[in-house]
Amino acid sequence: MSLDLREKYESPQVMSEEDEIIEAPEEPPEPQAESERKPDRRQPRRQPKAAAAASFVEYSSPDDKPWRCDMPDKLFADFGITGDLETRREALTRLHGDVAPVKESWDVIRRVYRLAPVIGASKDDLREWTIEDLAKEANVPVKRIETIIEETRVYWARKNNERELVAAR
Secondary structure (H helix, E strand, O other): OOOOHHHHHHOOEEEOOOOOEEEOOOOOOOOOOHHHOOOOOOOOOOOOOOOOOOOOEEEEOOOOOEEEEOOHHHHHHHHOOOOOHHHHHHHHHHHHHHHOOOHHHHHHHHHHOOEEEOOOOOHHHHOOOOHHHHHHHHOOOHHHHHHHHHHHHHHHHHHHHHHHHHHHO
8 A cells, every 4th residue: 555645744644554544643733822822631731750769879888899779768768867969978888887897787787778889799789688588588587687777777876976976076
């Protein structure tokens, strides 16, 4: 089946890839002055998007190696970390330095909030872990994992308060 070009472009129909005639979409109206425009009732008005949640944040470990946190919004909320991105990165570096020496706490925090080295991460580092997964892997009750997380939050809050007191002197 062949169409004259003029027919093709003047017709309100177009050919699909399967040689079927389909209706062409309506032509958009001529542009109008902003004050003359009426809302388009065919589609709902689009609302501006809220700021997207950070999908990950990179930071430097205390020994200056690149690390990332793949659940930064949850970690920031749970640990009370606020401020601009740079301030939050500095807080991640401090958290890393404070918690990493405590192996049990560090292992749980790394898995729950998906903290991993940028270079040399293992499959376990990149896996999404639930509290239940961690409890099963460690062969401990879920309550023990929850306790470790809460103790780590309290420990880190105390370390931050100590830092603030020293800085205020």
